[in-house]
Amino acid sequence: MLERQILKYLYSNYPLAIFMILLLSAMQSSVVLNDENVGKIFYWFFGLFILQGLRFLDYYNYRWRYQSEIYSIYEMFRNFRLGAIFTGVFLGAFPVLVIDTVTITDMVFIAFVFAGITAASITSLGVDRLSLTLFLATSLLPLLFCFFSIGGYMPNIMASMIFLFMIYLIVNGNRFRKQIVANVELTSEALQGKKALLNRQLISELIVEIQTAYLDKQLTLKLFDNVLEEIINLSGVQYGFICQVEQRSAYELSSKVLVNLGGLNLTQLNGDALKVDELNLRPLSLEAYISQVIISRKNIEVDHIEVFEGEPRTMVIGNLFGIPLLANGKVIAVIGFVDLYDTNLEERIVFLNPLFQTIERILSNFSYGELERALEGGLDK
Known part of the structure; x- marks a missing residue:
């Protein structure tokens, strides 16, 4: 019951999360785009678009299976986590691809965009610790190493801040998960109690019906x-x-x-x-x-x-x-x-x-x- 509710929560945020990733990635690309990296950014965004399209198909696959109540929890968790991991890998690849063709100001802007995307992932991925951790690691660690590779006081401070920010998001995500799980468990208990009460009422009615028929x-x-x-x-x-x-x-x-x-x-x-x-x-x-x-x-x-x-x-x-x-x-x-x-x-x-x-x-x-x-x-x- 708990796993099904977690899956329902994860997939309920899917369409908006996919849309925002594509929108922010497009805006980010338009800012750092230049003659030297236009080809790299085009192919990168095209790959990201295809990946998000596959995630969207997975969302509809879940919706269809959820309505028919025939689906494997393991399979749906696997699909969701793979989507989160590959999205993190694609996002993390962006600063690696453009680091040689952009200024330090552009890199700071990229870090700003990544901060927004990863902070928002708390609400969309926070209930699944593994998805959140893998997404944050695959998206933020490449950016961290890019700043370290630039060298200098400010880039090193930025890299350190990114690392601390990632740790904070993971810890905060665990706290968020506990709150959501507690709410799901309370809701589940309430539904089970309501169902049990209704079942007892129906059983009582059947007992009365049988006894009345016998006496009559x-x-x-x-x-x-x-x-x-x-x-x-x-x-x-x-x-x-x-x-x-x-x-x-x-x-x-x-x-x-x-x-x-x-x-x-x-x-x-x-x-x-x-x-x-x-x-x-x-x-x-x-x-x-x-x-x-x-x-x-x-x-x-x-x-x-x-x-x-x-x-x-x-x-x-x-x-x-x-x-x-x-x-x-x-x-x-x-x-x-x-x-x-x-x-x-x-x-x-x-x-x-x-x-x-x-x-x-x-x-x-x-x-x-x-x-x-x-x-x-x-x-x-």
Whole structure:
């Protein structure tokens, strides 16, 4: 969360930073331009312009990926830092290219421009210590060495001032970063608290809805379908299902899929005399792990299991979190969630435990065959 907010802050300043670098570089070039360095400055500015164009494309790449919420934090940080480093290298190359063709007054003017650009970088790069440090080092150190190479009292003092200025910017940048990070963390905590409060409210509403339907004898498959859909929306998982089970022995069980959202093929979990050994013939399959949930009577979270989608059946690799619902020490139902990408399903679902407990209490009032008839409207319970 913090890294994503830092990236958002860094890229939000990108267009303005790119524009100001090009504008100030153009103004700087126009001041020191003469017949001796016109070629060098032209090629230098052309290269800088191309680089900033690539950075601008990277900005739009981030914007597009941010909206689709599909992007690698590592990749975007890498792109941003490379852009900052190469920009610093290009800026630092300018005084090196023109030092033999300009006066000391021109060099002081260049230092003045660099002071403005690097000071402004605190606000655009300060939240990322590495980007700021590399940008300052690559842009200011060449200027520092240029003044030292000129020689004399004033150039040496200028070089010393540039070094001290760079250290000051790095220290001040760290302070700025701490303030921004603290603000981001506070904002993140506030958003998480607001989301948690909203989730608790939605869970309470679902619990009341289920209890009311039970008391009014209005339990239906559609109700459980809607409840499971809300659970999926709250947790963000891709697939969910509820199946009622009856463990006849250690080797045999009955199972009926009541609700299945997302399109998983669960035909292997439907049957009145399912053999546990047969369910475990494919040890990495969904049905094998569901049988383990039933036998162990414990939550199970497993990564990289084999699941099937749709008709005809297509096998994909997913991650499972199975929850047994108990009555009198026996498993009466299983709620399962499958996600093809996320491997931390329990963390996303644990806050729904009060809802699962309510479903467990409701289902415990029905026997195996009785529940299906009740949900289909055939039993006045």
